[in-house]
Amino acid sequence: MAGLLRQCLRHTPKALPRSLALGYWHKHVLHVPSQAACAGAGRNLSGPGRLDKGVVRGHSIMPSQPAVDEGWDALLGSFSNLLGEVDEAGVATLTLNRPKQLNALNSELMGELVAACQYLDRKHPSARVIIVTGSGSKAFAAGADIKEMSSVTYSEAYNKGLLDGWETLRTIRKPIIAAVNGFALGGGCELAMLADIIIAADSASFGQPEINLGVLPGMGGTQRLTRAVGKSRAMELVLTGDRLSAAEAVSLGLASRAVPAAELMETTQKLARRIAAASLPVAAKAKECVNQAYEMTLAEGVRFEKREFWSCFALADQKEGMAAFIEKRTPVFGDS
Template sequence: MPTTLKITPPLEGVLCITLNRPEALNALNTQLLGELADTLNSADCDDNVRAVVITGSAKAFAAGADINEMAERDLVGMLEDPRQHHWATITRFRKPIIAAVNGYALGGGCELAMHADIIIAGESALFGQPEINLGIMPGAGGTQRLLRAVGKSLATQMVLTGEPISARRALEAGLISEITQPELTLERAMTIATRIAAKAPLAVRLARESLHKAMDTDLATGLRFERHAFTLLAGTADREEGIRAFQEKRPATFQGH
């Protein structure tokens, strides 16, 4: 059982993962990242899990990497850092992730939030990449995902100054999709995840992959992937169920095939 996470069993297809290192503001040490990677790896193979919500505490989603742990590593230790493997596992997760962010989302915490497909933030949330203040730089997607999310100018300002931005600024820049009252952040994220979990799993997976292609490839390649995915879904039982349910004016029951 994880000791740095609180896991809520799947409810209506949604698995909720709470980062649980309150004494360190949920700083992402090797143990936490390993437990998170293992949990997501298991959820990827579990048909009862159709979406995942990741959250932290009221004070911090995750305040960054564990600096004390980093200080113990020399250059060789950094090059062989097992956290890189854990990050790769998290990146490969194939189901929708919704991040419910309150308080600090800094450094690795901001990078973890950006691994999510949708970010819901409380009014008190702060997003930043302060690694430059330690003489280093983001190393888990902070330069690449941030620039794609908020644009070159703001991303460069955040990375090179280390200064965070507010939830309001993050919404304006496109980093997050909604702002809520802090006490309602997790509830809103769970509502969105539950709605997604009720949709056809194959359609959700291929639509998500198609959206990711839009960030990773040129327009022509992305359009080819979209057309191919659309064609694949045309032959699924869930498509037939969706059409019948619409015609019969009833909720659809999707089975994932």
């Protein structure tokens, strides 16, 4: 295989960087054991207008347009409160789209977001990382839809499992990044904490003000906030309804970083593309291991991590990644 790859590289157009050529040959030609095939594909790459129409995803040549998925398009067409797109790098962006209600999280929006994440995780042919953000500059999500909840009785809340659907996001294997613009309050803060990474605009604010409504957080706020910022600070925030600024959220470990609001999506997409370049199964394993740190003792977590580490040696991506390191080249992961 290595010999054939070197043979292919000799037929690569000089204008194509070696790291990009590796991705192309590995993906499209490596299964053809002939010099003629390599040379033919080289001519295809160097044809008029070929290279300047391509774009790069991590270390591979990708088409300038993402793969068409009719199922995904149909799903998006059925939504009323959620916008979605997947770019050529495999970065999916889901936008909560109820700007007049400050993207308040009603049951319909919850169902749409969960359905979109599940589809992107299990069925979409090219999605690798998911970004969740809010429309407009005022709010990521200002909380649950109070008008929808105000008349609910205890028996209805219990029997229907009020807000249960959000926990489904914990089963998503692909990394989720919350790009928080403006208010992330109540359910909005809890939704952000369901993501794997939070990037905050410098104008963002976080809080659990449910106590002012005569209720307490119901989407994991008392649990995840405590794990993120510690008992004392979480207790103060939950009992007073006070807010954290973006800078405070970063200093306490709730958010990964704060950036100027105008740079929020650019920064988040850049991070997402870096993650998208990794091996998909290894990224999923790494995500699961980090999340298990919240669920297990240290000894249990280390055992879990060790088994997942060992399991990586069953993957072709482990062989490719280590070979690339030894050979001082960019790895070309096949997600297997």
